[in-house]
Amino acid sequence: MSLIEVKNLKKSYEADGAGTPALQGVNFTVGTGEFVAVMGPSGSGKSTLLHILGFLDRQSTGKYFFEGRAIDEYSDDELALVRNKKMGFVFQTFNLLPRMTALENVELPLVYAGIPERTRRKMAEAAIADVGLAHRLHYESTKLSGGEKQRVAIARALVNDPAVIFADEPTGNLDSESGRQIMEIIRNLNQTHGHTVILITHETYTANYAERVIKLLDGEIVSDEKVAERTTGVSFKK
Numbered sequence: 001m002s003l004i005e006v007k008n009l010k011k012s013y014e015a016d017g018a019g020t021p022a023l024q025g026v027n028f029t030v031g032t033g034e035f036v037a038v039m040g041p042s043g044s045g046k047s048t049l050l051h052i053l054g055f056l057d058r059q060s061t062g063k064y065f066f067e068g069r070a071i072d073e074y075s076d077d078e079l080a081l082v083r084n085k086k087m088g089f090v091f092q093t094f095n096l097l098p099r100m101t102a103l104e105n106v107e108l109p110l111v112y113a114g115i116p117e118r119t120r121r122k123m124a125e126a127a128i129a130d131v132g133l134a135h136r137l138h139y140e141s142t143k144l145s146g147g148e149k150q151r152v153a154i155a156r157a158l159v160n161d162p163a164v165i166f167a168d169e170p171t172g173n174l175d176s177e178s179g180r181q182i183m184e185i186i187r188n189l190n191q192t193h194g195h196t197v198i199l200i201t202h203e204t205y206t207a208n209y210a211e212r213v214i215k216l217l218d219g220e221i222v223s224d225e226k227v228a229e230r231t232t233g234v235s236f237k238k
Contacts, residue, residue: 002029002065003163003196004053009062011048011219022048024219025062030198032163035190037199037207037227040216046200047168049216053198054087054166055079067163084112088157088165090186092172094149096141096156102128102148103137106156113160127155130193131185147178154185164196165189171206183209183231205231 009026012019023045030036040046051057052064055071064071066082074082088109096105103124110120128134131151141149150170157165167186171179187209189195199210207213208231215223 003032003034003067004030004198005063005065006053007063007065009049009052009064010060011045011052011057012060022219023052023059026216026219026221028214028221028224030164030196032196033190033194034212035187035197035199035210037201037210037213038216039201039204039207039213041202043218044216045219046202046216048219050166050168050198050200054089055083084109085160086163088160088162090150090153090157090165090167090170092169094141094146094153094173096149096152098142099140101138101140102133102144102152102155105141105152106159109156109160123159124155127159128152130158130189131155145178146174147181150174150178150182151185154182154189158189158193158195162195164198166198166200168200169202170199171201171203179206 006026006028009023010021011023012021026049038046038049052059058071106124106127107120110123115123125137128137131154133148133151133155136144136148141152144152170186171182174182183206186197186199190197199206201207208227208229210227211230212224212226214221
């Protein structure tokens with residue numbers, strides 16, 4: 001059984017009585033443990049697809065199955081629960097709370113999940129150590145560099161041991177070296193820890209860290225291929 005399966009997925013946005021198509025009959029599957037990049041220019045439908053896959057929006061027509069269950073079968077409350085427990089998100093803008101420490105930011109999903117304080121503290125510390133930031137546990141996010149903020153965001157995404165991590169342009173606000181380090185961390189989470197990763201990007205160099213690239217154009221898949229020459233490099237070390 002595939003972790004993710006979409007069949008003839010379509011999404012249109014209504015404005016002034018007219019529909020604007022964002023996705024036009026998308027079909028693909030993602031297996032457990034895969035690292036897939038979804039690539040395309042601005043306006044290609046990448047963000048719309050991410051929002052649907054991440055239970056942040058619903059399709060107009062077609063089917064989306066997550067762990068074998070159609071999204072149409074979930075209530076809004078169920079979607080929120082599954083999203084918190086099964087999905088981790090890493091965004092270009094980090095989305096950290098500025099007056100909270102790295103540790104407190106990473107603990108947030110566990111707070112929402114009702115995990116006891118002592119347990120969530122240990123889980124958050126372990127996740128931060130996994131991204132090489134144990135020495136910044138008690139730093140407020142405003143005192144961290146861009147690369148460090150993104151590491152905290154990755155730790156927050158993986159702290160619940162999700163079924164899938166969605167990384168939306170994770171290097172977009174970083175310099176080239178910090179971006180390389182972040183991509184090494186994400187690849188390590190996939191190769192060493194077995195996390196399924198779906199990367200949204202418009203950049204070839206980040207897409208080449210994946211094992212497979214799905215290219216979108218005007219809401220349609222124009223290619224779905226294995227990466228012939230994956231980016232090489234030394235895996236991130238703590």
